[in-house]
Amino acid sequence: MKTHRLVFALCMLALALPADAQEVVASSVVNGRPVQIMSDFTWRYKTDVVSECQSIDAGIEFCGKTLGWVLLPQTGSKDVNSVFRLNDRSYGLFIVEKLGTQDGVSLDAMRSAVLRNAADRSGIQLKDLTTFGVETGKIGDLDTTSVSYALKADGIPIVFTNTVVMDKHRAVQVATYGVGETLTDEMKANHKQFLAATHFK
Numbered sequence: 001m002k003t004h005r006l007v008f009a010l011c012m013l014a015l016a017l018p019a020d021a022q023e024v025v026a027s028s029v030v031n032g033r034p035v036q037i038m039s040d041f042t043w044r045y046k047t048d049v050v051s052e053c054q055s056i057d058a059g060i061e062f063c064g065k066t067l068g069w070v071l072l073p074q075t076g077s078k079d080v081n082s083v084f085r086l087n088d089r090s091y092g093l094f095i096v097e098k099l100g101t102q103d104g105v106s107l108d109a110m111r112s113a114v115l116r117n118a119a120d121r122s123g124i125q126l127k128d129l130t131t132f133g134v135e136t137g138k139i140g141d142l143d144t145t146s147v148s149y150a151l152k153a154d155g156i157p158i159v160f161t162n163t164v165v166m167d168k169h170r171a172v173q174v175a176t177y178g179v180g181e182t183l184t185d186e187m188k189a190n191h192k193q194f195l196a197a198t199h200f201k
Contacts, residue, residue: 027066029196034066053199056082057096060172064092064197084194089180090187092194095173102168107136107145110164110171115149118160122151132159132183139165140200146191148183157181161191165200174198 026037027046034046046052046066053063054071062069062082069084069092076083081094099105111134119126132148146163159182162175176191178184 029063029067029193034063034197054082056094056198057170057172059201060094060096061199061201062094062197063199064194067193067197069194069197086190090176090178090190092174092176092190094198095175097171097173098169099171100167100169105166105171107143107164107166110166110173111145111147111162114147114162114164114173118149118151122153124151137163139195139198142167142200148187150181150183159183159187161187163191163195172200 023039024036025039028035028037028043030043030045034052035043036046037043052065053061054065056062062084064084065071067086069086072083072085074080074083079095081096084092086092115129115131116126119129122129130150132150135146137144137146142165144163144165146161148159148161150157150159152158157180158177159180160175160177161183162173165172165174174195176187176194178187178190180187
């Protein structure tokens with residue numbers, strides 16, 4: 001009988017002690033959703049996604065807060081919906097235009113407009129704008145086109161990567177930019193991360 005009481009007491013003590021709680025040591029994105037990386041090298045989806053995301057436009061959210069992207073106050077062009085800062089050299093932005101495929105606008109036309117605007121704002125001819133290539137892809141079911149290019153703003157060299165996403169009713173420019181004269185692996189990784197944290201519903 002004493003043995004049963006001892007076993008029972010040990011079981012109750014074990015249940016009363018806290019489990020070896022794991023600590024969150026990092027955050028990332030898996031399949032476009034924020035995750036927490038634990039101290040024992042396991043991970044779990046972050047459950048409070050709603051508070052981590054900022055609404056960009058109807059049906060578009062950006063969930064980059066846990067990755068270090070900070071929403072900046074609106075101060076510049078009214079054409080830009082939102083601007084985010086990753087660090088002193090890396091930024092991202094969204095431009096949403098109410099022009100879509102049903103208006104006869106194509107991804108190629110939008111990409112051309114992006115490059116023409118970049119050249120115009122830099123005060124150079126389109127043929128003189130340095131580009132680093134064009135890529136096509138998808139975000140969910142939506143087709144995308146991406147172009148990277150370099151320009152100078154107030155004498156500062158900046159490299160942009162601009163991905164255009166379109167549906168029937170709108171065109172969305174998802175762009176990242178950083179200080180530099182050429183497209184680096186870090187800039188490519190920042191753009192990939194920025195896109196992965198962007199959700200279209």
